[in-house]
Amino acid sequence: MKVAIIGGTGYGAVELLRLLHIHPYAEVQAIISHSSAGKSLTSLYPHTDGFIEGNMETFDVAALKEKVDFAFFAAPPGVSRDLLPPLADAGIRCVDLAGDFRLKDPSVYKRWYNEDPAPPQLLEKAVYGLPEWNKSSIAEADFVANPGCYPTASLLGLLPAVHNSLINPASIIIDAKSGLSGAGKSPSAVAHYSEINENMKAYKLGTHKHIPEIEQLLAEAGGAAAQPISFSTQLVPMTRGIMATIYADLQKDITETELLESYKNYYSSHPFVRLRQLGEWPATKEVATSNFCDIGLYLDKRTNRMTVVSVIDNLVKGAAGQAIQNMNIMQGWEQTTGLWMLPVYP
Amino acid sequence: MKVAIIGGTGYGAVELLRLLHIHPYAEVQAIISHSSAGKSLTSLYPHTDGFIEGNMETFDVAALKEKVDFAFFAAPPGVSRDLLPPLADAGIRCVDLAGDFRLKDPSVYKRWYNEDPAPPQLLEKAVYGLPEWNKSSIAEADFVANPGCYPTASLLGLLPAVHNSLINPASIIIDAKSGLSGAGKSPSAVAHYSEINENMKAYKLGTHKHIPEIEQLLAEAGGAAAQPISFSTQLVPMTRGIMATIYADLQKDITETELLESYKNYYSSHPFVRLRQLGEWPATKEVATSNFCDIGLYLDKRTNRMTVVSVIDNLVKGAAGQAIQNMNIMQGWEQTTGLWMLPVYP
C-alpha cells in the first residue's frame, strides 16, 4: 500500500518514516510539507541519507489521489481540520496525529484549544483511535483521530479500573512527566538545552489541552458523565518518554493481586500493553522506541488508594507507532504488523 | 568556630565542605572517615585540590573534643546512632544528616527502617531541624536531626495549608521526583549511567523511609493524629534537584489568591522559601546549589483540589545547606549566614 505523510518535517513525520520503512505492507510514496516543498528531507535530517528519494511536495488532493491509498497527518494543530476532509472525500483513508478531531463536543474544543473546531458532522465521523479501547470501531473508520501522547499513557493506566468501576472517578489524579521531544522540533526557550538540561519543570497546570481528551474517554469508559480530573504536566530532561503516575481512591474492596488480575484480564488480547509483577514498576527506557505501554500497580491498604505507573515512548505509542497500529487495524492486518520489535536498550 | 565532618567521603560531606568554606564563622578542622582514614580527600575528589590540608582521620571523641566545638554527621544510616551520643555527651553540638534520630517513635523506626532504633531518651532529646517549622526549638537544641531531602520539599509545600487547616489531611498525595545524587556516591545498578540516563524510573512505592517522617510532622503541624499519605518516588535523569508535586482536597472555601496569601504570610519571616506568582511554577534548576525552596501553587476550582509544586536542591536545602542553617540557628547567628547566594544558573 502506498502512503503519504502530510507535514513532513516534524518529529512525528520522521518517526513515521522510520517505522514505515520496516513495515512489510506500507510504503511512503509522498512527503508533503508546506514550508519545505522542493527540498529533500535529507537536507533537514542528515540521518535519512540513503533512504528517501525525491523531494518534499506541496499538498494537492488530485496528485495524492493518484499516488496513495492512505495518509498520515503529522502537521501542526489546525492543518488537518482543513486538509483532511477533502482527502477523506477523495477516498483516501487517514490517521490524524494532531488534536483537531479528537474532541466530540465542538464547544469543549473551542474552550480548551481557543480555536475554531472542525465541523460537527466531521467530528462525529472521526473515530478516536485507541486500539485498546475501541479496536472494532477503528477497523471500520474512514479516518481516525490518533490520541495525544499524555492521554495514551493516562488512559491505558486507567481503563481497566474505570471500566470495572474499581475506583471513584472523581478522585483521579494524574501526575504526568514528559521528555522534550513532545515539544516538537521548533526551537523555543522552554526546550533550549541549557535551560532544561539538569532541570525539571512544571508547566500548564490545569490548562493542558489533553485534559478534556482524557475526561471524554473516561466518561465513555465509565458509562457516566465526565468527571473533572487533576492533571499536571512536567518536563523531564530526556528526549523520549512519558510517565503517568496515577492516583485514585478504590471503591471496591479488592486486593493488590485482584487489581493486577483485573488489568491482566482487560489487556489479555492487547499485545502492546505489558504488566509488571507486583512490587515492580516500569521505567520509560524499557519501552523506548517501541510501541509498548508498560504498567506497574500499587495498592496502598493504609490509604485505600491505588497508584498506577504507566510509561510509553511519546513518539511511538504516543504518536507514530499508534498511528501505524491504527492503520493496521483499518486495513485488516494484524495490529502488530511492522511494530513487533524490542525496545532499544540501553 | 571549629567544626568536624564525620563521614567524609560521601556527597553530603563534600557539599558541607563547599558551603563551610565560604561560611564566615565556621571552619572545618577535621574530616572523619572510617574507610579512608589516612588518605587525603583530594585523592578521592580532585576538585578539592588546594583547599583541604591534612588527611582524613579516624573517629576519636577525645581528639575531637580538643579540636572542635561542632560536628556534622554525614555518615550512612546507623553510624550516628552509635557515635553521636558520646560526642554530644562531650559537649560538642551536632547536626545529623542521617535518619537515625528523626522519628520519635522507636517502633515506627523499627518498622520502616528494619533496624534497631536509637535509645528512646535520645530520640526525645533530638530536635527535628526544619527551621521553617520549629526554629526556636532548634536554637536550644544540643543536637539536631536534619530532615530528609524528600520530607523537606514535601513539608515546606504543605505546612501553611496543614497548619491553617485549609486541606483535608487524609487526601494528601505527594508525587516526588529526585535527581541521582540522592542515591549517594557508591556505584549501583540503579544509578549506573547507561541505565538511568534518558530514563525515568519509579521505585519504592509506598515503602520509602521518608513516609513516616513526613507523616510525623504533618500530624504535629495539624494538631492531630498522623494520617497516612500517598507518597511516590521517581528518579529523574539529573544530578541535583527534587520536585514534590502535592495534591490535596480543600476543606475551606478559598480562592487561589487567598491560598497564595496564606503561604506568603506563613513564610514571611523565612527567607529561604520563595513563592512564585499565580500561573507560574518553579523548576529545580532555579534553586540549584542554593538553600532555597521555591514553591508554586494551583487551585483547581473544577475539582476543589490544590496542587503545590515545591523544589529544592537535595544536597543543599535537602542536606548540607539546611544542616548549616540549623548550625547558624543553634549558634545564634543569622540563619542566612554563609548561605545567602544566588543559585548557579544555567
Add this chain to the structure above:
Amino acid sequence: MKVAIIGGTGYGAVELLRLLHIHPYAEVQAIISHSSAGKSLTSLYPHTDGFIEGNMETFDVAALKEKVDFAFFAAPPGVSRDLLPPLADAGIRCVDLAGDFRLKDPSVYKRWYNEDPAPPQLLEKAVYGLPEWNKSSIAEADFVANPGCYPTASLLGLLPAVHNSLINPASIIIDAKSGLSGAGKSPSAVAHYSEINENMKAYKLGTHKHIPEIEQLLAEAGGAAAQPISFSTQLVPMTRGIMATIYADLQKDITETELLESYKNYYSSHPFVRLRQLGEWPATKEVATSNFCDIGLYLDKRTNRMTVVSVIDNLVKGAAGQAIQNMNIMQGWEQTTGLWMLPVYP
C-alpha cells in the same frame, strides 16, 4: 539459521537480541550465561518481556552443537579465548565481540592486555572482521574477531587516506570520544551517574587496548610497518555514540574535493559508510541505533592537514551490528540483511 549468544547479560548481548529479532534468516535459540544460568533474561531486562522464551543456560558444546549453527561471543575478555576453539572445532561458525583474537602478534597482546594470548595458530586462523576492509576474507572465515568500537570508527575514518597514501602515517592523531555504554553494564565509579553526568573525562591516554588494534590494521592498509599513533579517549555524557576526530598531515597535494572523491570511491560499494558533503560534519545521533558510520572531511590549506570526523553507534557498528554484518557475509547473504534501518532520531 539457529544462533546462540554466549555471554547473555551484557549490553552487547542485548543489542544482538534486538537486531537478530528483526533479522529474516537468523533466530536466537540459546542464550548462554555463566552467572545467570537458570534465570530468565526478562528478570534482568524487563524491556525484553514477551520476546524471550526459556531461561539462560550454561555453556555446553554438545548441547550447542545440537541446537545451533552459529554463535556470537559477547562475553568479557578472556572467555572466548578458552570457549571459542571447542565450538569452532565442533563446526559452529563464530563471531567474537571481545578482543581475544584481534591481534595477530601474541607478544603485542600480552603487552597491551597484560593477559595470556590465545594460541598463535588460532590467532592466525581468526579473521579480523571489518567488512569495509576485508570482506572477501570474512566470507571464508570459520570465525571472525569483531573489531573494537574505537578501532571501527577510527579505521573507517582513515582507510581511504592510508590506502591511497594521501597522508603521512607517522602524523596520525585520533581524538576519540565515547558514550558510557562502552563501559558495559557493571556499575563502576567512572560510570556512576552523578560522577559522569554533566561531565567530560579523559582516561587511559596512550594505554588503551584499542591502540595496537588500530596500528595493526593501518600497517596492513598502508603496506608498511606499523607506525605508532597518538590516540586519546574521552568519556562524554551520553549512552551511545563514538566520535573519532582524526588529524593527519597530507603528503599528496590534493584539494578538499579530491579528498572527498577519494573517500567516495573507496566506499562506493560499502553501504554502511555515508559521507557528508564538504562543510558539513556528522553528529553521533545521526547514526544512533543503526549500523552506519557517517564521515565528514575538512582539509586545512593553512596547515596542509586533514581532519576527519567519523561517528558510529558503539553498540551497533561498534559491536552487535557489525557482528551481524559479518555473519551475513560469512553466510553468503547480502551484508545489509536485517540491518538496513533508519537511525532512531531524535
Add this chain to the structure above:
Amino acid sequence: MKVAIIGGTGYGAVELLRLLHIHPYAEVQAIISHSSAGKSLTSLYPHTDGFIEGNMETFDVAALKEKVDFAFFAAPPGVSRDLLPPLADAGIRCVDLAGDFRLKDPSVYKRWYNEDPAPPQLLEKAVYGLPEWNKSSIAEADFVANPGCYPTASLLGLLPAVHNSLINPASIIIDAKSGLSGAGKSPSAVAHYSEINENMKAYKLGTHKHIPEIEQLLAEAGGAAAQPISFSTQLVPMTRGIMATIYADLQKDITETELLESYKNYYSSHPFVRLRQLGEWPATKEVATSNFCDIGLYLDKRTNRMTVVSVIDNLVKGAAGQAIQNMNIMQGWEQTTGLWMLPVYP
C-alpha cells in the same frame, strides 16, 4: 566599588551577577539591557528572586558616570565596539567579555568576524586579559578584552610549552569540546534539547573566530610570527564545561616528569591553574562553577608527542570569573578576591 553590567540578559551577565554578589568589594549598581529596559531581571530569571532590586535600564553614559566606577560588557558582538569607547572616555574602567577588542590586527578581525573592526588606536589600547600571561599589563589597563572561552582553555594548556620552546609551534592541534551554555541563551536549532541531548556534534571546523585569537597569543608567547594551528570544535551534551585536548610534537628531549615540572614552574604564582599528577587527567566537572583551569599532561615516547588535557567552566574562567579576576587585578586587589571557592561537585 559600584559596577555596571552592560548586556544584562545573557548567561554571561547572570554569571557575573552570581559571582559579584559574593565579591567583598564590588556591588552591582546598574544592569543595562537594550531589549529589556524597564523590566525586572527576575521576570526573565526567576532564580534571581530576592537578589536584584530595580529594573534594567537603557545605556546612558552620563547616568552611568554618576553611578558606577567600573563596567562589564556582556553584550553580543559588535556592541562594545560602539559603546565601550565613550564609557572609557568618561573614566569608567571596563572589561569586555565579547571579541571586539581581542585581535590587534583589524584586517584579521575583518577576515574572521566578517564585520567592521574597532578603530586601530582603541585596539592598541585594549589589553588582552589573560592573567596567567600578562598580569602586569592588565594591572595598568583602562580597559581589558576578556579572552574567549576556547582560547582560555587552549592557551593555558599551551603557554608553558610554547614559552619554553618545548614544542614545535607548527605542529599544534587543538581538539576542543564545549557544553551548550557557550551557545548563549537564544533558542536555536543547534541548541534545541531534542537535537543535542544524547548527541555530540562537530561544527565550524577551521573557521571558528577563536582561531586567530589563539594564534595571536601563541605568536606573542613564542616570540615569533603566528603559525597556523589546527583547531576543531565539538558540542557535548552538557551545560557547562570546555575540554581542550592538545597535541604537539616535542622539539626538546625531555621526560614526562620534566614536562610536568616546567608547567608547575610556570604556574607557581598562578593560583587558578591546577596540575594533575602524571597518569591522571582532569574532568570538566572538577572545575564546574569555579574559576579554575585544571590541566593533565601525557608524553608519548613512541611518537615523541605531548598531549595536554585542559578544562575550564566556560562561563567562569572562560567568561565571568576571568572578567572578575581581571577587575581584581586592575583594582590592585588580590586576584582571587571573591573567586576562591570550591567547585560545585557533583
